Amino acid sequence: MSAMQTNLVKLISKITVYKNVVLKNPLLKTVLIIFLIATIGISTVGHYGISWDEPLYIKHVLWNYESIRKKQPLQTNPSNLKYYGVVLDVAAESLFQLKHGLSSHIQVNAERVFFKHLLTFLFSLFAYVSVAGIVGILCGSNYAWIGPLVLALLPRFWGHSFFNPKDIPFATLFALSTWLSAYIVSQYSKLHRVIKFGFNRICITTILFGILVGLLTSARIGGFVFLAFVPFTYILLKLEERQITRYTFKNIAIGWILIVIPWAIVTTVCHPASWSNPVRWFFENVKYNSQHAWGGTVLFDGQFIPGHQLPWFYLPRWITMTVPEMLQILFLLGLGLSLYKYSKFSVLQKSCFILVFLQVFSLPLYAILKGSTLYDGVRQFLFILPGIAAIAASSIGWLYQHLFNSKIIRLFFVALIFSLFLQVSSDMAKIHPYEYIYFNRLSGGLTGAVGRYETDYWGLSIREAMEWINKNSQAGTQVLVAGPVESARVFAKSDSPVIGILNPKGKIEIPNIPKPYYYLAVPKWELQEAFPECQDAYKVVKQGVPLTIVKLCN
Structure with a gap:
């Protein structure tokens, strides 16, 4: 055998070893998928235009700085910016100025916008990590890598990930909170004693979770729902297991306090407009967002309709039109399989499923029943997409695990899923860098939406x-x-x-x-x-x- 042949055999052997290492290591597979997503995103971040609201959020940092420096109420136009947190905007501006030099003059320019887009996308990667974590809980760590792949194939989420400075951070932190709160609930469910205040694991993790919920609330006030989601899930599991004891409600009270205190501190710090009277500001904010008065009209089904007069099916229709068809089917299959398997789930799996269910359905259902003012399609509800991706990805794992024992059928199933993924990727590539205007093929695609629904409503083009x-x-x-x-x-x-x-x-x-x-x-x-x-x-x-x-x- 020649030296060249020997080296070739060695190379093939090494590749085979590395391949086996990757395929057998769930964490490494997930990391590689997220790295691939990050690489694609970073390489295309400079392609996107500026959304309608972005200049406001860039200037918002300066307005808050001037308000603090002069010790005056926040003066902005529009005035509702006082209800929006600034932590992520401040972080982006601070990093930009560390690179380009400190200045109190904040100007909306292409370089600053590019930097903000890059950080918004990088921050969105935590959503992919969170979805991988959720799939890992529900379906097993070997299938966690499917989660971020499915999320990346939700065109509306991917498109918004670069230029949406409010809804994407909220969706990302919401997904992260859903994932980590499952561990919090599971941890509390295993307790058979009253929690002791102190420097111990359960107190520290609960306080850290409270900080996370505070950051979520700083992105959008609706994040405070986790103050209810966590105890609700805990009580539901205890009722199901008939394990309500004298410790149950004491631990709920203690845990809630450990979450609420850091949540309140972080929420207040992240909203300078609240500093003069945090309690009054909070209730004003909740009232403003629950009774949001937007005076514009929305193009829906070929008609211009005021945002507060839209039919109840506005949001469901937008979801069915803008989520790829095969992911909708996989999501529904995943829900059915979750309910079928629920009785055999561990406490962690049960808590995770309940919390994902709440993420996907609770706030949209509230908005529909209340008749909330809606506009811009699914933009205000992007936070449900990671939950949809997690359930859809889990269904792929469950189907592969249990329903197909034949190797040939499994290969056919993998080929089918791959071809469907390829189809969505192709559709996204054709409308790049405007993935956020995607409509699925069943709805008629982008051509079918013209004159009937909003397309580039944020003016990226x-x-x-x-x-x-x-x-x-x-x-x-x-x-x-x-x-x-x-x-x-x-x-x-x-x-x-x-x-x-x-x-x-x-x-x-x-x-x-x-x-x-x-x-x-x-x-x-x-x-x-x-x-x-x-x-x-x-x-x-x-x-x-x-x-x-x-x-x-x-």
């Missing part, structure tokens, strides 16, 4: 339109924007004045300026119908569907 204007316009040509004007300004040439013409009520106010100028409009509120006398110069198009359009007015 403004970036691509503005970059076209930069290449094709003469110096000094003005650009009128009906949409998020800051999104255009960030990417505009320095010699191209950008003028916002959309008033707070969503109506166009045409300025008296000389022609020529460009008109740039997002696909929302029929804004693209304005300036009919101007010719279409450019359209951002995905799958034959126009997003932002550019008109040249001579």
Whole structure:
């Protein structure tokens, strides 16, 4: 045997050894999948435009800083920013300034936006870790790696992971809280004595969990529901096992105190607007969010409907249209299998399933029954998607484990799942970097949504339109924007004045300026119908569907 052949045999042997090590190590498989997701995300983070709200959250840091420095109430426009936490925005801005130099002048520019997008995506990786943890509990650690893969194939979650500075952190922390609270409940369920205050494992973990719930609440006030989720799950398990003892309610009270105190401290610290009167601010915040008065209209089923008058099935329909069909089927199978297997679950598995069930169904059901004001499709409910991914991924593991004993059938099942994953990946690639406008094939896809449902409602495609204007316009040509004007300004040439013409009520106010100028409009509120006398110069198009359009007015 030649030296080359010998080396080739050694190389193949090493590859085989490494392959076996990876396949037999559940943690390593999961880490590799999350690393792959991170690599893809980091390599594409610079492709995304700016969402409508992002400039507000960048400026929010400065507004809070000025409020603290001057010891004055927070003055913002819109005024509801006083109800939003700043911890993640401050973290992003602090890291940016550590890299680029300290300054009290915070300007919305492309470099700052890129940095914020990168950190938002990196933070979202905790959601993938959490889903892997949940699947590991429900289905076994060998199948944990499927969880993050399924979550990455939820286009609405993936798309928002780069530019949504509020809903993605909330969804990530919600998933993390669901996963870790299962261990908290399981830990308490095994106690047969009263908890002793002190420097012990159960007290420390409970306090740390309270800090986590505080951070969740700082992302959105709705995070405080875990103050109820945890004791509810604990009591439910105790009732099921008929193990209600004299210690049960004492431990609930002690555990609740250990969670609430750090939760209250962290929530208050993360909301500077609350510092003057935290209790009053908290109840005002809950009232504001439960009775949110948004005066806009929503394109739903081909009609413009006020956000507070939408039919009860608005949210369910959006979920069925925007979650890939095969993941919906796997989710429903997973629910059925969970209920079938529930009696054989361990305490940890039972607590995990109950908490995931609450994550997916409780708040959406409350919003539907209450008739809450809704808009932007599933954006406000992105936090349910990690739970859907976890149940869907678990169903894959359970089906592979128990229902298919034949090796041939298992191979066929794996090939089927892989082909379905490949189909969703292909659909996502075709609309990149606008994955957040994904509609599944059964609903008619993106082409079927035109004129019936919102597509690029956050105006991400403004970036691509503005970059076209930069290449094709003469110096000094003005650009009128009906949409998020800051999104255009960030990417505009320095010699191209950008003028916002959309008033707070969503109506166009045409300025008296000389022609020529460009008109740039997002696909929302029929804004693209304005300036009919101007010719279409450019359209951002995905799958034959126009997003932002550019008109040249001579």
